[in-house]
Amino acid sequence: IKAIFVREGDFVTAGQVVAQMDTDVLQAQIREAEARLRQAEVDIAVARSRLKQRESEKTAAEALVAQRQAELTAARKRSMRTTALVTEGAASQQEADDDRARMQSYQAAVSAARAQVAASEAAIVTARSEVLGAQSAAEGARATIEKIQADLTDSDLKAPRDGRVQYLVAQPGEVVGAGGRVLNMVDLSDVYMTFFLPTLQAGRLAMGSEVRLVLDAAPQYVIPAHVSYLADVAQFTPKTVETASEREKLMFRVKAQIPADLLRKYIVHVKTGLPGIAYVRVNQQLPWPAHLQLQKLP
Structure with missing residues (x-):
């Protein structure tokens, strides 16, 4: 590696040269x-x-x-x-x-x-x-x-898409083999929150259902999302559960995807790994409560 032009945490755009090989x-x-x-x-x-x-x-x-x-x-x-x-x-x-x-x-x-x-x-x-x-x-x-x-x-390593440098894997002067990694990037155009629902609520949820996200780091903002994934098997539970009461305790993993156009608009502010709360409506006919109504983001 001859040079690395970015640091951990930097936002990079697609096509930007992030490193150069000798x-x-x-x-x-x-x-x-x-x-x-x-x-x-x-x-x-x-x-x-x-x-x-x-x-x-x-x-x-x-x-x-x-x-x-x-x-x-x-x-x-x-x-x-x-x-x-x-x-x-x-x-x-x-x-x-x-x-x-x-x-x-x-x-x-x-x-x-x-x-x-x-x-x-x-x-x-x-x-x-x-x-x-x-x-x-x-x-x-x-x-x-x-x-x-x-x-x-x-030999000019370019960012494949817009994203943020998560961490450097190698340093200038080091020898990297074919297919070796120089840095780790996070694709900020594909951001979602993973959460878990019990059997009853997961069964009532449909793909594409609306989700409201509230991050611990910004509790004043409500972020719109939609269900993009519903696990077909329970998470962190025994493979076989005999009783109905035990089956009701099973938790299913759900992904709430944030719209790509919203991410593009605020992409320089997007961060990963932030905890928060995901809200879903098992009854789509009911309106969202006042504190989960969408507001204009800054």
Whole structure:
């Protein structure tokens, strides 16, 4: 942990940076990844240049094949004419042999040119593989950079919602493992009071029923709430109670939830753990007594 920016009891808002982790190692890693990316981009440029060179060599080799093929065609025709003239006695045998040798030379030249084309095609395949390899290296470096940048973003610990810092779990300079806790926050948008009712009263209560809360710390204010939870089993009682009189003594846990809009309005004043009294009406037709009537809060 590099720094903690809040203290116990501070109110924080959603998105507020509450602590920062040390990022020296991550900064070194991202510099290394950026260097790999730059090298990969250079390799891509070199590989593409080499590919263009190989493609040019292939084009030149194909042109040479065409040239040698034309020369071979001309030499073949000349050899055929000379052979015919030898038969007629219009040319010497030496001339026919020379033309035949020249034709064979051009045949060899055509074969050599075609071999050069094949070599150029193989070189192009290799050059394309080099381009793909360099591009893959660049993509890998970019992915590494994105991952490290995400880790750097996560190194700033932000409050997930509005709330109050209850206590610090760790201190600056301490090492926290993955998933470790740095501080404890209380979600002030989800505040309720837990109380207990006997069997008879709990059975008459419905989910969503109105509740009035009076806190010991502020007895002059009546806080509206509603029933958000009714336990389906008795609390702190034997699992099996045989007699009706004993069953009437069972206590059921109830939660009275304070409206979220009211909490948002007074959120900086909201505290947890305060004791108080919860009032419910088992008969919803009866009005609230005067001292539990809602008044405008300051």
